[in-house]
Amino acid sequence: xxxxxxxxxxxxxxxxxxxxxxxxxxxxxxxxxxxxxxxxxxxxxxxxxxxxxxxxxxxxxxxxxxxxxxxxxxxxxxxxxxxxxxxxxxxxxxxxxxxxxxxxxxxxxxxxxxxxxxxxxxxxxxxxxxxxxxxxxxxxxxxxxxxxxxxxxxxxxxxxxxxxxxxxxxxxxxxxxxxxxxxxxxxxxxxxxxxxxxxxxxxxxxxxxxxxxxxxxxxxxxxxxxxxxxxxxxxxxxxxxxxxxxxxxxxxxxxxxxxxxxxxxxxxxxxxxxxxxxxxxxxxxxxxxxxxxxxxxxxxxxxxxxxxxxxxxxxxxxxxxxxxxxxxxxxxxxxxxxxxxxxxxxxxxxxxxxxxxxxxxxxxxxxxxxxxxxxxxxxxxxxxxxxxxxxxxxxxxxxxxxxxxxxx
Ligand code: HEM
Numbered sequence: 566x567x568x569x570x571x572x573x574x575x576x577x578x579x580x581x582x583x584x585x586x587x588x589x590x591x592x593x594x595x596x597x598x599x600x601x602x603x604x605x606x607x608x609x610x611x612x613x614x615x616x617x618x619x620x621x622x623x624x625x626x627x628x629x630x631x632x633x634x635x636x637x638x639x640x641x642x643x644x645x646x647x648x649x650x651x652x653x654x655x656x657x658x659x660x661x662x663x664x665x666x667x668x669x670x671x672x673x674x675x676x677x678x679x680x681x682x683x684x685x686x687x688x689x690x691x692x693x694x695x696x697x698x699x700x701x702x703x704x705x706x707x708x709x710x711x712x713x714x715x716x717x718x719x720x721x722x723x724x725x726x727x728x729x730x731x732x733x734x735x736x737x738x739x740x741x742x743x744x745x746x747x748x749x750x751x752x753x754x755x756x757x758x759x760x761x762x763x764x765x766x767x768x769x770x771x772x773x774x775x776x777x778x779x780x781x782x783x784x785x786x787x788x789x790x791x792x793x794x795x796x797x798x799x800x801x802x803x804x805x806x807x808x809x810x811x812x813x814x815x816x817x818x819x820x821x822x823x824x825x826x827x828x829x830x831x832x833x834x835x836x837x838x839x840x841x842x843x844x845x846x847x848x849x850x851x852x853x854x855x856x857x858x859x860x861x862x863x864x865x866x867x868x869x870x871x872x873x874x875x876x877x878x879x880x881x882x883x884x885x886x887x888x889x890x891x892x893x894x895x896x897x898x899x900x901x902x903x904x905x906x907x908x909x910x911x912x913x914x915x916x917x918x919x920x921x922x923x924x925x926x927x928x929x930x931x932x933x934x935x936x937x938x939x940x941x942x943x944x945x946x947x948x949x950x951x952x953x954x955x956x957x958x959x960x961x962x963x964x965x966x967x968x969x970x971x972x973x
Pocket of ligand 1: 660661662672805806809810811813814817854855856859860861885911912913914915917918919920921922923925926927930
């Protein structure tokens with residue numbers, strides 16, 4: 566197979582994630598969307614400016630058809646063996662990999678079960694889980710916040726949403742960590758995917774036989790004028806919720822706390838007036854959002870954008886983390902300002918694939934950060950911020966660890 570011609574295309578080093586905002590600022594200033602070679606050797610068009618990003622995410626000439634994306638990966642790989650491993654077709658057949666009309670159908674059915682009302686009802690339970698985790702910290706001078714708060718909170722909420730029985734939570738958490746973690750082999754991921762698929766099939770049978778109050782029981786039963794989700798679609802849906810709903814939220818709790826600790830004036834304002842919290846969460850999402858790059862899309866037609874034409878059949882990557890720091894849209898975008906009149910940031914994406922779990926994500930971040938600060942207002946970083954590492958994923962933006970001193 567022919568490898569792609571990659572001269573004059575900037576190659577991104579694997580380490581760019583350690584300082585992504587510097588790269589994004591340079592690409593934004595340099596101008597329109599441009600071709601770059603991702604660290605894993607795939608050539609893509611990267612979109613870094615806010616207005617281009619929003620326009621592209623809302624453009625119906627952009628597709629997310631999972632099978633085609635895999636095909637294009639091979640065609641756009643620097644060398645054929647560098648194309649990323651394909652996810653099992655059945656598991657990948659979820660709404661984030663579909664186009665209308667199937668996307669509309671999946672999203673409508675899910676929307677019927679995953680309602681704002683159901684999410685609101687989760688508030689007391691999320692508060693309770695958070696408080697239990699905070700109780701477990703009592704007496705410790707220092708904790709690693711990702712491990713002791715963000716990860717167990719978000720995985721417990723996900724497990725309860727799916728109605729995973731308590732005795733299965735531990736193994737479910739282990740599979741989930743493998744699926745979303747950066748440092749696992751393709752074989753480990755394949756084993757965990759198969760285990761989640763088998764487990765979900767059994768769970769579907771159990772929910773049919775004996776439905777609970779959880780969102781998944783509603784999802785199993787939901788119908789729309791006689792239409793319902795098939796078993797395969799339900800399995801793919803669980804797989805999507807695991808990969809889209811867990812690491813995003815846990816990383817956002819870590820990023821939010823980190824941003825506040827590095828901006829003591831903003832932290833002080835929030836501590837003085839906790840009513841600012843919901844607005845602060847949105848500003849934290851803009852300033853240090855946990856999804857740096859939107860998932861891969863491709864052009865189905867030539868698309869003129871920001872003064873260039875992206876030809877049909879090209880992979881495009883929208884840098885959400887860059888768009889949210891674009892000074893053309895947000896004044897002094899590199900500064901955290903929790904009382905900023907925000908307008909719409911892109912931390913949850915935009916267009917038809919706008920995050921289906923945004924209200925739940927927001928709620929967990931709000932409760933996690935709010936209750937932590939209420940209990941430990943003198944919280945401080947326990948290490949020099951320069952020593953902290955961002956996860957090696959190009960899509961996700963989250964800290965590997967966040968050691969803090971509680972200073973009760
Ligand atoms: C703060 C936490 C979260 C952030 C920052 C976030 C961010 C995002 C983003 C940026 C997208 C769009 C990706 C793209 O267009 O390529 C997305 C989609 C999605 N998210 Fe979230 N998310 C969060 C929490 C959640 C939660 C808690 C759930 C569910 C449990 C969830 C479920 C989904 C689903 C199902 C999609 C696909 C929607 C579609 O294809 O129509 N997310 N999320």
